[in-house]
Amino acid sequence: VVQTIAIPPDTTYQSVTISEITPKPDEIKKDGDGNWIASFTLSAGKRVDVKTKLLIKAYIKPLPQSQTPLSDSNLYLKEQPFWETKNEKIREYAKKYTTPRAIYDFVTKTLSYNYGQISTTPVRQGSLGAIASPTNSLCTEFTDLFIAIARAAGIPAREVVGYAYTNDTRLRPLLVGSDILHAWPEYYDNKSARWIPIDPTWGNTTGGINYFDIFDFNHIAFVIHGLSSELPYPAGSFKEGTLPQKNISVRFSESTTMVTKDSFTTLFDLPNQITAGKILKGTVQVTNIGGKQIEKLTVNIVSSPYPFQASDTGSQIPPFGSISIPVSIKIPILFHKSQGVINVSINGEQATFQFEILPTFWLYGVIGCFALSLILIVWTFIRKT
Numbered sequence: 001v002v003q004t005i006a007i008p009p010d011t012t013y014q015s016v017t018i019s020e021i022t023p024k025p026d027e028i029k030k031d032g033d034g035n036w037i038a039s040f041t042l043s044a045g046k047r048v049d050v051k052t053k054l055l056i057k058a059y060i061k062p063l064p065q066s067q068t069p070l071s072d073s074n075l076y077l078k079e080q081p082f083w084e085t086k087n088e089k090i091r092e093y094a095k096k097y098t099t100p101r102a103i104y105d106f107v108t109k110t111l112s113y114n115y116g117q118i119s120t121t122p123v124r125q126g127s128l129g130a131i132a133s134p135t136n137s138l139c140t141e142f143t144d145l146f147i148a149i150a151r152a153a154g155i156p157a158r159e160v161v162g163y164a165y166t167n168d169t170r171l172r173p174l175l176v177g178s179d180i181l182h183a184w185p186e187y188y189d190n191k192s193a194r195w196i197p198i199d200p201t202w203g204n205t206t207g208g209i210n211y212f213d214i215f216d217f218n219h220i221a222f223v224i225h226g227l228s229s230e231l232p233y234p235a236g237s238f239k240e241g242t243l244p245q246k247n248i249s250v251r252f253s254e255s256t257t258m259v260t261k262d263s264f265t266t267l268f269d270l271p272n273q274i275t276a277g278k279i280l281k282g283t284v285q286v287t288n289i290g291g292k293q294i295e296k297l298t299v300n301i302v303s304s305p306y307p308f309q310a311s312d313t314g315s316q317i318p319p320f321g322s323i324s325i326p327v328s329i330k331i332p333i334l335f336h337k338s339q340g341v342i343n344v345s346i347n348g349e350q351a352t353f354q355f356e357i358l359p360t361f362w363l364y365g366v367i368g369c370f371a372l373s374l375i376l377i378v379w380t381f382i383r384k385t
Contacts, residue, residue, distance in 0.1 A: 006232040007036040012066040018291035020053040033224040076156030080229035082126035094152035111137040156188035158226030263290035276334035287322040
């Protein structure tokens with residue numbers, strides 16, 4: 001059985017290094033929202049406690065690698081549970097408030113934070129619940145209403161769930177007793193080609209501090225919800241029983257050592273020997289064995305003396321993630337032994353794979369010997385009968 005959990009990923013304003021993770025995952029893949037999804041293989045009925053230690057660095061300016069074109073904006077305009085974009089009331093708001101700033105201002109001025117729900121186990125109301133009861137809102141309602149109106153207005157938007165630091169719970173409220181402390185929306189800005197985080201909840205509770213144009217160091221993303229309004233589940237949401245539990249500990253450091261050099265291994269999943277006249281097929285797999293995402297992986301594959309070329313340029317590989325590049329080399333008919341070489345360049349580092357080529361008559365010889373043996377067996381059988 002394969003089970004998955006989400007690890008806090010790199011975002012526009014944060015970079016993550018996995019310092020420790022126990023047990024080690026089978027692999028980590030990036031989903032469509034950029035979440036790091038770790039896979040673990042478990043036997044039936046088995047339980048595993050995954051413990052991770054992360055180094056997360058927050059930035060005041062967006063990271064260069066966060067600039068990515070949105071391949072299909074329609075995916076972030078769809079209606080989802082809690083984001084009722086097809087509702088008539090939501091559509092009316094979308095016609096009136098047509099920019100991210102106008103929607104942000106509307107949400108911060110329309111909803112009121114219900115401090116009485118902080119110490120309870122709140123039920124997510126969604127955008128319609130926020131409209132129906134605007135004075136009964138928490139960060140999820142501020143976020144859901146922004147996303148629903150933005151999507152209905154044709155502006156790609158999504159939710160971020162994570163940790164937020166505050167020293168004043170009246171100005172910057174959080175959900176007490178929970179590891180999922182805060183939620184905020186992001187909208188996609190076509191001009192900068194980036195997801196822009198904003199916080200209408202704290203824009204409301206602080207009495208107008210600008211959380212639209214300027215983000216701070218106090219938000220740490222655990223998961224991103226865009227393709228789904230509910231999945232993946234963030235760290236801290238896996239609980240046993242009903243008692244309050246604290247599974248996440250956050251400590252701030254003035255300085256720390258961050259991994260800067262990419263670390264990877266190369267695996268050649270190819271046969272060491274092949275008969276001339278056939279096609280050598282397999283893959284070259286590059287695995288990130290470091291704790292930090294490889295931001296730009298450039299792989300070039302060249303074979304000799306029989307020509308083959310392949311490349312992969314610009315891939316982002318999360319920690320413990322990998323990419324596989326297919327290899328297919330046509331070997332001509334030969335009547336002598338030969339060798340082939342595959343050279344791989346990965347971000348300037350070299351790896352080599354050699355394979356042996358058996359002459360074509362070797363295959364014919366094996367077939368001939370088999371046929372001769374079969375004839376002798378039949379001939380012996382006929383003589384005896």
